[in-house]
Amino acid sequence: MKLVKVYVTLKKSVLDAQGEAIKSAIHSMGYSQVADVHMGKYFELNFADDYADLEKDVDAICDDLLANPNIETYRYEILEAE
Amino acid sequence: MKLVKVYVTLKKSVLDAQGEAIKSAIHSMGYSQVADVHMGKYFELNFADDYADLEKDVDAICDDLLANPNIETYRYEILEAE
Known part of the structure; x- marks a missing residue:
């Protein structure tokens, strides 16, 4: 059996509104080191x-x-399933 | 700068309805090898x-x-940011 792990992310050119929202939530939690x-x-x-x-x-x-x-790109890894 | 990659997935005990829906879509595309x-x-x-x-x-x-x-678990990797 093979396990394929797929990561789908927004292209660099696309505004990551969710990412921005999460960043401001993280800052309001007090973790300003998150750039x-x-x-x-x-x-x-x-x-x-x-x-x-x-x-x-x-x-x-x-x-x-x-x-x-x-708007998205993907990458994946093909691994042996445990 | 550090890059932290976080993976959040459902606990094994929780029904992954989205996963099931995607699996049936994949099967209808003809890729029956996806278990x-x-x-x-x-x-x-x-x-x-x-x-x-x-x-x-x-x-x-x-x-x-x-x-x-x-309902979720997480794991993460801490890497050097490129």
Whole structure:
């Protein structure tokens, strides 16, 4: 079994309003050392087994479902599932 | 500068409805090899500099803001910011 960890974040050019809101909340909690906050989505996909096209399929799943190509980018790691 | 990557996911005991919905969407796209999907939140916190209580503060920020202790768990990595 393979575990694919996917990280979807906003493109640098896009204003991260949620990140800004969280940063101001963190500052109001008294943690002024936090200079910047970005928020994204995290997915864990378990694949029943390893197969030749796994990486190609992960790219397709990210491009066509998990990430909005207009405003988001994604990266992923393919690991052995525990 | 330190970059802290935070991963917030649902506790195992909690039904991951979003994960289930995404899994059925992935299956309808034809990728039947995907056995399980879990969705969570991903945060990147940039700390202006390293300091003794950084880890303690990250725990407090996660406990009091980023994660809902009733249904979520979190883990994080502390890295050198690029």
